[in-house]
Amino acid sequence: MSxxxxxxxxxxxxxxxxVDxxxxxxxxGELLALIGPNGAGKTTTFNMVGGQLVPDAGAIVLDGHDIAGLPPRAIWRRGVGRTFQIAETFASLTVLQNVQxxxxxxxxRIFRVWRPAGTHRVQDxxxxxxxxxxxxxxxxxxSELAYGDIKRVELAMALAHAPRLLLMDEPTAGMAPAERLALMALTRELAHERRMGVLFxxxxxxxxFQHADRVLVLVRGRILAxxxxxxxxGNAQVQAAYLGTGRIGAAPPAAAAPGAAP
Structure with a gap:
């Protein structure tokens, strides 16, 4: 069941x-990766699911309810969480206060400022x-945390309303290789524990390739694979569209030394 x-x-x-x-x-509980070259339509697709953009056509059905065109807050209320390419936390507040x-x-209760926020659901x-x-x-x-730790705090904040669907926009951007693999391994564990779908x-x-269950490749607004x-x-069409040559994920060619012949 979807x-x-x-x-x-x-x-x-x-x-x-x-997007076409x-x-x-x-x-x-599934992790679906949305990939493609620049201009493929990934961000547009992602933002339509999250409510930042209104589709011209089509349906986005979450647990039997079409959420296409709803504003982000309404989509969040229906059980959709989100993390961002640039982590969004309050730098001057503590880690605990951010999650609170x-x-x-x-x-x-975010606007009920007369209640002491510092005592709200501390154990949770x-x-x-x-x-x-x-x-x-x-x-x-x-403000004192390393960037990888900020990403973990943002993940905890995204889980605060127990989402059924988590949208992650470039979740490992700016992170060292070991940090990004650890973050996605944690995300995978959480998805399976909570039966939470993850689109990233x-x-x-x-x-x-290490953490997605399935991969969706977009090129020029359409699904290629x-x-x-x-x-x-191993898909030759994907390799050609994504990099032009070589295997997906291969290192780019080394830059020529200054003054070398083209």
Missing amino acids: LLQVTGLSKSFGGVRA GVDFSLAP LALLSADG ALALLERVGMGAQAARPC TEHSMDVV EGPPAAIQ
């Missing part, structure tokens, strides 16, 4: 067809931090 079913999704900007009839599904604010929002906030490996740093301001965009192919990572990695 958690998310996307059918005929389309979006144009002026005369440019950014995209169909895909996502099951509970997310819990306040989940409980619909600590439990979320423990689960993402940040319990020991709960009292530290986010990603440029790091090591992350995609879909399948398990091993099949996508």
Whole structure:
């Protein structure tokens, strides 16, 4: 049974067809990677699912309800969480306070400023931090954290309202290789534990091929290929569209030395 079913999704900007009839599904507990070259329509597709863009056509059905065109807040209320390419936390607040604010929002109490926020669901906030490996740093301001730890705090915040679907926009951008693989391994564990579907965009192919259950490849707004990572990695059409030559994930050619012949 599908958690998310996307059918005929389309979006144009002026005369440019950014997304053209995209169909895909996502099951509970599954990680689906959305990849493609620059300009393929990944971000547009992702933002239509999250509510940042309104589709020109198509359906986005979450647990039997079409959410296409709803504003981001309404989509969030229906059980969709999100992390961003540039992590969004309050730098001056502690790790614990950031998660408490997310819990306040989940409980619909974010604007009730007369209630002491510092006492709100402390144990629940600590439990979320423990689960993402940040319990020991709960009292530290986010401004003091390494970027990889900020990403873990953001993940804890995204889990505060127990989403059924988690959207992750370039979740490992700016992270060292070991950090990004650890973050996605944790995400995979959480997805399986919570039966939470995860749709993510990603440029790091090591992350995609090690942690995605399925991979969806977009080119010029249309689906070029879909399948398990091993099949996508060996797909000649995908290799040609994504890199032009060589295997997906191969290192780019070394730059010529200054003054060398072209």
